[in-house]
Amino acid sequence: MTDKPAVRTAYHHGDLRAQLIEAVRDLVERHGPDGFSVAEAARRAGVSSAAPYKHFKDRPEILRGVVSEAMDRLRAGMEAGAAAYPHGSIEAVAAVGRAYVSFARAEPGVFRLVFGLTEGHADAPDLQAKGQGCFGVVLHATAACLHLQPDDREVQSRAYMLWSFVHGHSFLTIDQKSTVASARIDDWTYLMTVSRAILGQPVQP
Amino acid sequence: MTDKPAVRTAYHHGDLRAQLIEAVRDLVERHGPDGFSVAEAARRAGVSSAAPYKHFKDRPEILRGVVSEAMDRLRAGMEAGAAAYPHGSIEAVAAVGRAYVSFARAEPGVFRLVFGLTEGHADAPDLQAKGQGCFGVVLHATAACLHLQPDDREVQSRAYMLWSFVHGHSFLTIDQKSTVASARIDDWTYLMTVSRAILGQPVQP
DNA sequence: TGTACATCAGTGAACGCGCGTTCACTGATGTAC
């Protein structure tokens, strides 16, 4: 009950909490969203199987920790993508999508976990807020491109279309379903084509 | 080793194999892709926990059975969707997408399983073929709409775009992520808008 | 600087549980004569 924030690095272990999250992240990556156990994560962090319970209430809470951390990275990637191109350009929109797809490709297990969280009910307020934050990046890039405000109906619906699209492509890619369509083109051409198709049409008044 | 095909309905149990698949389907629906056990499925079917092994080699094989059956239904739904509108119309394309989204909404757990199968490695040839069959429905509707052949590059890439889109929308819907975008419009308007955006542009020679 | 004390991260043993899979078996069904 001190007024110090929870900085407290390097206590006994160092930073077990962060190491557990990293261990779980890795396990999820290797064995899928449900392919991890608290025991295995503890083993990897070099602690007893009871130690994790000093940092997390139960198994789902650990999963939520992993998701939270992953969403931070996803958002950072999307923002970096947008920032790499002129504000308001279609390229900036496509780059946000590219960052999304890259994340999915780099960490398919975690990506699946982020969007398939059923056990640790994903309706936790902080996760909900982070999701909103990620969509906000798409929303702003879209708004800038259309010269409208982010809360405009037209912006909302076109941003959602882009999101659906990129989300679907991400999943099909990591599930290797995209090989079903034989004539594949590269990501960037693809994202630009779709962004143009969705943003390039006249805005209805 | 008789030359009879494996018809053999109503033996001892009746048709345990089908009942097990149905039980697992239901469990996956209730508890997610990994939330089922062979034991629980057997219990539901009213047999001992060893009985399933007379019909399936192991746990993953049961899952593959569920996926196979689900893909049959998905394809049938898509074909029915296409058939409900004039051949070559944009409506027919949108209707294929609508069937896909409906399937995801009706059976989110199974839908996730179909596309996230990691354990029972989804590269089984029969499942691969069924996936190809589903995409074929999109491909044919797209080809008819563009007055081109299904193996045309342009058709392939536009069909894949449509698929990405519908696939993403399906996932976002069942994950309730689509509520993040506040200004939601109804499915049909949405599917028609996107189909037009993707198919309505001039075909490059 | 030194001492006494409070804190709390991590221990290690234990629990009860349900699981996947195996095994030798039983007994209903289909078939050949």
Added chain:
DNA sequence: TGTACATCAGTGAACGCGCGTTCACTGATGTAC
């Protein structure tokens, strides 16, 4: 039609396993005086 036999779907008991979680504990660290 009746009998003998082969088949094989389903049984029930058993196995070893790893899991999630709990509990009383210990001992290193930070802090107050």
